[in-house]
Amino acid sequence: MSIRIGCMIYGEITPIFKKLEQYLPQDVKLIYFDGIFEETSKAAQEFEEANTVDVFLSAGSNAQMTRSITSLPIVEMVPSGFDILLALQKAVKNKDCTGIGIITFCNPLPVLHSVSDILPTRIIERTFQNSQDVEKALDSFQEAGINDVLGGFLSIVRAKDRNMRGYPIISENSIKSSLDHAIEIARARKNEIKKAKQWHAILEFAHEAIVATDDKGLINSRLEHIIKTKQTETNQIQILGNTKILTNRVPILVNNETVGTVATFQTIDDIQKAEQKIRRKLYDTGFVARTRFEDLSGHSEAFLRTKEKAIQYAKSNSTILICGETGTGKKLFAYCM
Numbered sequence: 001m002s003i004r005i006g007c008m009i010y011g012e013i014t015p016i017f018k019k020l021e022q023y024l025p026q027d028v029k030l031i032y033f034d035g036i037f038e039e040t041s042k043a044a045q046e047f048e049e050a051n052t053v054d055v056f057l058s059a060g061s062n063a064q065m066t067r068s069i070t071s072l073p074i075v076e077m078v079p080s081g082f083d084i085l086l087a088l089q090k091a092v093k094n095k096d097c098t099g100i101g102i103i104t105f106c107n108p109l110p111v112l113h114s115v116s117d118i119l120p121t122r123i124i125e126r127t128f129q130n131s132q133d134v135e136k137a138l139d140s141f142q143e144a145g146i147n148d149v150l151g152g153f154l155s156i157v158r159a160k161d162r163n164m165r166g167y168p169i170i171s172e173n174s175i176k177s178s179l180d181h182a183i184e185i186a187r188a189r190k191n192e193i194k195k196a197k198q199w200h201a202i203l204e205f206a207h208e209a210i211v212a213t214d215d216k217g218l219i220n221s222r223l224e225h226i227i228k229t230k231q232t233e234t235n236q237i238q239i240l241g242n243t244k245i246l247t248n249r250v251p252i253l254v255n256n257e258t259v260g261t262v263a264t265f266q267t268i269d270d271i272q273k274a275e276q277k278i279r280r281k282l283y284d285t286g287f288v289a290r291t292r293f294e295d296l297s298g299h300s301e302a303f304l305r306t307k308e309k310a311i312q313y314a315k316s317n318s319t320i321l322i323c324g325e326t327g328t329g330k331k332l333f334a335y336c337m
Helices: 011-021 038-049 060-067 081-092 112-118 131-143 153-161 172-205 223-229 268-285 301-313 330-336
Strands: 003-009 028-034 055-058 074-076 100-105 123-128 148-151 165-168 209-213 233-240 243-254 257-267
Touching: 003 011, 003 038, 003 060, 003 172, 011 028, 011 153, 011 172, 028 038, 038 055, 038 060, 055 060, 055 172, 060 074, 060 100, 060 153, 074 172, 081 100, 081 148, 081 165, 100 131, 123 131, 131 153, 148 153, 153 165, 209 223, 223 243, 223 257, 243 268, 257 268, 301 330
Parallel strands: 003 028, 003 055, 055 074, 100 123, 100 148, 148 165
Antiparallel strands: 209 257, 233 243, 243 257
């Protein structure tokens, strides 16, 4: 099963993904969409409806737009404090840097409050919720004589369109870490879906009634006893009204701790019907006893009592020892079994 990561990105981040893609496991496939805002929402919805991706990977406004439209997992690329300091360092190295404008989606960067006093230049922060907000923020930077801009990839693209210098606040290392995390989530999700389908198939085709409990054993039918003893009970006969039921109860053990129980129930009538079908099939193929109990003739109380016991013992898979005087018919009973 391939791992499909939906990369909802924009602008100059695409080459970084292309660079990282060559180092990914062979079963990982990156599916790209380059767009912003409503375009991203529409594409994410189409990806999910077509079952094209397992996990989305995005940042900033694109992550928000994707999250609003899909039920699939989303890994958001978030800049670390180191990423922001690295971008600031690149900006202040410019000899003609007169200040730094920072644009972020919805919320300002909290880390700046800790470092703004030690920076050798002024900082102006702006937030945006749409493309118009980005343009207005860039207008305010230019009016203040600022030519260096930090932000997401949308802000960087728009800044460079104005011949301003742009520095992304998400580093290649952070992108790689987010991509690795998305792959882990996708693998885990694939495994969970696989297990769920296996269980669905098992339960769909199981003819027995099945009951499972947690470690509290809230459902009765001796399951609370199984939790305490950790012992399996098989082939137990219960009578519910006029129905006889064969019950199996087993504990679910993890590190020798009972985390739940499972019980299966099947009516004796169903078992007998299945047994009859098996016997008929064996008869058709020649695997049958040489004589049948119906062939044994006798009317004494001792004979009838012995015959009844033999019929019951014949249902067992265990080895049966038949004792008696010579000539009493031990071989006939053995052939019936």
